[in-house]
Amino acid sequence: MSGSLTDEILTELAQAIEIPDGAYEAADGRYQDLGGWLNDDSKSQSARYQPLVSPQGSFRLGTVTRLWKRDDYDLDVALNLQEGITTKSVTQYQLKQLVGTDLNLYRAERQIQEKLEEKHRCWRLKYQDQLQFHIDTVPCIPQAGDVKAIIQERIIQAGTGPLLAHDIASYAAAITDDRHVSYQRISDDWYTSNPEGYARWFESRMKMARGLLESRALQARVGHIEDLPAYRWRTPLQMAIQILKRHRDIMYERDLDRKPISIIITTLAAQAYRGAFELSATLEEILRNMQVDYVSPQILNPVDPRENFADRWNTPDGRRLQLKENFHAWLKQAQRDLGMLLSASDYGVLREHAQKRFGVFVKESAYGRPTANQSPAIHVIRDAPPKPWRR
């Protein structure tokens, strides 16, 4: 099949797993409403600490995939209280409660039926409207300057340029976690999280296709690509990651706790990307370059290399679930399945494959006549085959 035809089919695949029109905008509306309310000092206690609500995770990166046998999207937001709170003045528990109180008031005022649910690091609000999703709000404060400096140094050591490293480290935040030993005590060793830094790093990877992004900006009539939210960049890297995640969702639909997690897929794919413009070339680059050492797996968090995403593989839980073996099994299978889409010469096989492995029906009409049938090798059954039998 010709390269452009393969790209047409891959693009159709990517479109089919993109979330419904307006979903990102609806999510934007949700967190902006929350941000507005939290900044109203007649209503919220947080208002005096300059709360900043920003999306994180796949909604921030523009890599959300359409739900596959799951009931709702999760929209992760960071609620950063930017001024007036430090690890010296409040405990993690106090910060979590402060935010929880506000969110409960917000819930009552917006008449959200479901109760606010407490998680280890966040509060969960469940919305019930046409677009099913819940918001996980992670309370946080800016990380201390000395911690940022350490992180910045480690990012540079891991190979990122100093300018970008500085930018990334500046977004490092201190979060609460009720499993932390000093959760209820004053301590300066809160866990670090840096979703905005991660998004900046991810954007830097997408910007390797500079010419492509310039034309996107032109189309959208904005001066710089940064004037558009990342979900409107629609880069081949984002689409490739959506395709990989969908492949993972299907392969692990009955084994959810064994699946390779999205942050690992996203990080490895972004690192493997070399700036291709076409989706097919992007997938080829990613599949060729994406690898993890089997013996001592290392998937460093690009925005905090002190963290190895593969560490969990070696915990008792990770070993029981065979997370390492499952990651490699998934990667191998993804390489094979995408290799098949990229090289398929038989249209029928390709459609079957798109459906089975990616859950997408490729329309028949779009690409004209099916090509000649590629039949499997013929086996000759000669000497006495086994006779069917059972005990």
Add this chain to the structure above:
Amino acid sequence: MAPIISQGALGVEEFLRAYPGMGLRPIRDNRVELEGIFAFSAESDKHGRVTDKFELKIDIPNTFPKELPLVYELQGRIPREDRYHVNPTDHSLCLGSPLRLLTILAGVPTLTGFAARCLIPYLYAVSLKLDRGGEFAFGELPHGRRGEIVDYGDLLGLGTVNQVMKTISYLGMKKRRANKLPCPCQCGRRLGVCALNSRIRRLRQLAERAWFRQLLLDLSRIDSSKAGFHSAVRSGLRV
């Protein structure tokens, strides 16, 4: 590289290249499971060519090829009935008697060997039967232990139930001990000097002695019933 999934010995890679419709399932309990569309094309002199595909799950024990994979058909195209040789309990496909399959695998100890020599002949015969009715293309065995004894008689070139049972009991013993005993083929010599011994030696490589001892127990249970004997006789074995 990945010991579990790349396993050159199992030949998973080679198998998936040959049958790209099949894919890896998540790893559980160190087992490799493959699932997907198994497309094949096969022909025999007598019945011609068959091109077909089935949706299958293949469960490969980590002791393969010492132990046999289990194969399941997922769409229910193959009626789950005895006459199609689908196990009534777990719905796995009955591809053949264990020793027969192990014997074949010993010659081609990879997953593609298993597919070509054990799986495809079964699917070929099922496909023909679904299409045209009639008998299984390459014959079939009576179900239960009697079918198994008939097949082992065939495999060993032995004519009676007693001979088969005696041979299996020898397979459960140490080689040196068995060789001194009277040969089960009733040639009147010690086993050690009879031609049957070369066939026995080959079988010894397929499984441990304990496995044969268990097999003997399983087979004796039904053999003590009259029905077992009579049907074995009817299927061509003398008592």
